[in-house]
Amino acid sequence: MSGWLPVAPCTPGACVEPSRGAAAVPRAALRLTALAALLLAGFAAVLAPSGLRRRLPAALVRNWCRWVVRAAGVRVRVTGAAASGGGLLLVANHVSWLDVPLLAAVRPARMLAKSEIRRWPVAGGPAARAGVLFVERDRIRALPHTVGTIARALGTGAAVAAFPEGSTWCGRARGPFSRAVFQAALDAGVPVQPVRIRYLAGERAVSTTPAFVGADTLLASLWRVASARGLTAEVEVCSALPPGRHPDRRSLARAAEHAVHGHQGKAHSKSMCSL
Numbered sequence: 001m002s003g004w005l006p007v008a009p010c011t012p013g014a015c016v017e018p019s020r021g022a023a024a025v026p027r028a029a030l031r032l033t034a035l036a037a038l039l040l041a042g043f044a045a046v047l048a049p050s051g052l053r054r055r056l057p058a059a060l061v062r063n064w065c066r067w068v069v070r071a072a073g074v075r076v077r078v079t080g081a082a083a084s085g086g087g088l089l090l091v092a093n094h095v096s097w098l099d100v101p102l103l104a105a106v107r108p109a110r111m112l113a114k115s116e117i118r119r120w121p122v123a124g125g126p127a128a129r130a131g132v133l134f135v136e137r138d139r140i141r142a143l144p145h146t147v148g149t150i151a152r153a154l155g156t157g158a159a160v161a162a163f164p165e166g167s168t169w170c171g172r173a174r175g176p177f178s179r180a181v182f183q184a185a186l187d188a189g190v191p192v193q194p195v196r197i198r199y200l201a202g203e204r205a206v207s208t209t210p211a212f213v214g215a216d217t218l219l220a221s222l223w224r225v226a227s228a229r230g231l232t233a234e235v236e237v238c239s240a241l242p243p244g245r246h247p248d249r250r251s252l253a254r255a256a257e258h259a260v261h262g263h264q265g266k267a268h269s270k271s272m273c274s275l
Contacts, residue, residue: 008167008175011214015170017201019209019228027073028227034071035226038064046126058108065105069098069233072225074199074210080237082107087154087190088240089181091256092197094163095171096210097221099197102235106195109159112150112181133160143180150184160184164253170211171199177257182249192252194238194259202230 010016042064045053066076082090084107092103100111115134118124128134133150136142153160164177185192201207209228212221225231238259246252 008165008169008173008213010168010170010173010211012216012220015173015208015213016211016216016224017207017209019224025227028223031071031073031226032222035068035222038068038071042068043126046130061108062105065101065108068101069105072098072222073228073231074098074225075232076102076105076235077232078106078235078237082159082193082195082237083191083240085157087157087188088159089150089154089185089190089192090159090161090195091164091177091181091192091260092161092195093174093260094165094168095197095199096168096212096225097218098199098210098225098233099163100161102197102233103161103195106235106237107159107193109161110153112160112162131158147180147184147187150181151187154184154188154190164256168211168213170208170213171206172208174261177253177260179249179253182252182256185243186246186249186252189243191243192241192256194241194256196236196238196260198234198236200232200234201228203232207231 045056069076082088088107088109090103090107090109092099103109104111110131110133112135113127113132115136117127117132118134120127133146133153135146150160162181164179164181165175166178167175169175182192199207199210201209207228209231210221210225210233212218241252241255241259246255
């Protein structure tokens with residue numbers, strides 16, 4: 001099995017909490033309408049001429065990403081700041097579809113995504129125009145080419161965002177970091193910025209309501225998030241790992257994983273993430 005294609009044990013039935021203190025249906029519908037409007041505006045920006053698209057201020061892109069999450073009814077709290085200017089590999093744990101705008105809110109970046117998205121009828125074209133780097137997850141022979149493509153993007157001064165767990169986890173359980181993407185950072189000689197994402201119900205309790213795992217459908221996840229009350233996305237930007245400090249991808253991946261997950265101890269088993 002390719003290192004890009006790990007399997008998480010989390011499932012909607014075992015791990016995902018239903019919406020608690022659910023918002024009224026009209027409010028949830030209003031949230032989804034606002035979310036759709038923001039996404040349509042984003043599509044329009046992506047489909048604009050490339051010259052105009054490149055002139056969009058980074059602050060506007062970051063704010064738009066926050067608005068997307070906020071429109072879904074989730075408050076956003078960010079601590080720390082990403083390195084600005086120059087190539088940067090952003091890596092984070094992966095829980096939800098909300099992670100993508102949250103990571104881009106830290107610093108606009110070219111996202112890694114599975115190659116199947118390129119063929120999606122609505123999202124494929126805009127994703128390619130937005131600079132998404134597509135990964136053929138089920139072809140191990142494509143790995144060197146993919147790493148080279150990421151390294152070249154980093155070498156041009158771009159930020160690239162990745163979820164090294166390779167799959168979504170429920171937020172209580174977590175997965176190990178795949179090492180492949182870190183080789184690109186080593187080859188390009190750029191820093192790695194670990195980012196920790198948590199979803200809270202109230203101020204402290206970790207919530208799995210936003211998790212998008214297993215056989216969950218996007219529509220079901222969208223409604224579950226939009227109809228929930230009191231969700232907060234907590235994004236902690238950890239200290240960057242400078243180039244040259246770690247001699248190989250194994251130690252670099254381990255350092256990034258420790259920055260994101262080290263305080264939680266060992267990875268949870270399937271039974272431990274059951275509700």
